[in-house]
Amino acid sequence: MPDAILTQPVPRLRVQAMKEYHPPLGSRDSLRLDFNENTLACSPKVREALSRITTGALTRYPEREPVEAIVANYLGLQPAQVALTNGVDEAIHVLFETFLEADDELLLPVPTYTMYEVYATATDACIVPVQAADDLAFPFERLVAAITPRTKIIVIANPNSPSGTVCTRAEILEIARLAPQALVLVDEAYFHFFGETVIDLVGTIPNLIVARTFSKAYGLAGLRLGLLAGPVDLMRWARRVLSPYSVNSLALACLSPALEDASYLDWYVAEVLAARAEFEAVIDAAGLHRWPSRANFVLVDIGPRHAEFTRRMREAGVLVRDRSSDPGCDGRVRITIGTREQMRQAATALRDTLAALNLEAQ
Numbered sequence: 317m318p319d320a321i322l323t324q325p326v327p328r329l330r331v332q333a334m335k336e337y338h339p340p341l342g343s344r345d346s347l348r349l350d351f352n353e354n355t356l357a358c359s360p361k362v363r364e365a366l367s368r369i370t371t372g373a374l375t376r377y378p379e380r381e382p383v384e385a386i387v388a389n390y391l392g393l394q395p396a397q398v399a400l401t402n403g404v405d406e407a408i409h410v411l412f413e414t415f416l417e418a419d420d421e422l423l424l425p426v427p428t429y430t431m432y433e434v435y436a437t438a439t440d441a442c443i444v445p446v447q448a449a450d451d452l453a454f455p456f457e458r459l460v461a462a463i464t465p466r467t468k469i470i471v472i473a474n475p476n477s478p479s480g481t482v483c484t485r486a487e488i489l490e491i492a493r494l495a496p497q498a499l500v501l502v503d504e505a506y507f508h509f510f511g512e513t514v515i516d517l518v519g520t521i522p523n524l525i526v527a528r529t530f531s532k533a534y535g536l537a538g539l540r541l542g543l544l545a546g547p548v549d550l551m552r553w554a555r556r557v558l559s560p561y562s563v564n565s566l567a568l569a570c571l572s573p574a575l576e577d578a579s580y581l582d583w584y585v586a587e588v589l590a591a592r593a594e595f596e597a598v599i600d601a602a603g604l605h606r607w608p609s610r611a612n613f614v615l616v617d618i619g620p621r622h623a624e625f626t627r628r629m630r631e632a633g634v635l636v637r638d639r640s641s642d643p644g645c646d647g648r649v650r651i652t653i654g655t656r657e658q659m660r661q662a663a664t665a666l667r668d669t670l671a672a673l674n675l676e677a678q
């Protein structure tokens with residue numbers, strides 16, 4: 317008998333150094349203005365498609381290729397340029413695993429979406445944060461100055477979260493030109509609220525990859541459906557790492573109905589944009605500073621009492637997201653924009669909470 321082994325398996329050092337990330341889910345049976353989801357519902361056409369799911373579809377492994385061809389056609393791309401993923405999160409994970417070697421550099425404008433850092437930390441690459449100034453505008457000059465021969469991936473969330481600020485097409489093109497050795501990932505999770513895209517450049521810019529999600533405007537966060545669009549040669553590498561079955565049959569069945577119901581999507585987006593304008597006026601009237609947002613959320617400077625503000629809003633039935641621990645975001649709270657009716661409820665909770673905390677405009 318060998319001596320008893322007293323040690324446990326030890327994870328990689330990089331994994332040991334990772335912070336645990338627990339999104340504040342828990343009981344969310346309130347007005348959900350904390351995760352930038354669609355706050356209402358997906359298209360009724362998607363619900364119908366779900367009700368038609370057969371036992372056979374549940375029994376068989378999911379087949380993503382026919383659906384990839386449909387979405388590629390919808391985007392005006394070739395099927396080989398598009399890969400469906402289990403949300404953009406899987407897309408990010410797969411790209412980082414595919415391209416990042418030890419000591420490669422990943423340029424990350426911050427503050428930004430948390431999962432880039434989570435997945436990058438799990439690789440052996442080096443994260444180079446590029447801090448935005450106080451206006452949280454895209455830090456173009458700083459990013460360009462940070463490009464080195466070791467830069468392997470540059471991440472641009474456009475619009476960015478939690479700020480809602482954007483990067484211009486010209487800036488993206490210039491970054492891709494200045495760093496031909498790097499993959500430029502443009503995450504267009506909030507594209508529908510912004511309306512500008514670089515997906516039309518896929519295939520013409522050799523190092524550009526675009527990600528899109530069905531979690532936000534389409535209202536399908538629970539299904540976990542996203543996509544990557546990029547040049548065929550880069551996509552071929554990414555597909556080696558991507559699980560062939562990570563997008564499940566229910567998600568695949570819902571994709572076409574979601575894409576086809578353009579009128580539902582357009583209605584929801586127009587509703588959110590109208591609600592955002594109304595709600596921004598409420599924030600301004602309350603004398604709070606906010607950042608100009610092109611997405612379905614707005615970042616607001618609440619100041620030192622941000623945690624109490626978030627807690628009181630929750631007690632008033634409105635979930636909002638304290639972003640204070642994001643770099644350069646102390647005191648800032650992100651509020652998702654829903655419909656006008658929902659945002660009127662949020663505005664009442666906001667005014668009451670500010671009054672209770674004595675934070676109203678003088």
Ligand SMILES: Cc1ncc(COP(=O)(O)O)c(C=O)c1O
Binds near residue numbers: 405476
């Ligand atoms: C910029 C950005 N990208 C991606 C995601 C996640 O997308 P998915 O639900 O498709 O994984 C989010 C979610 O908040 C996000 O803010």
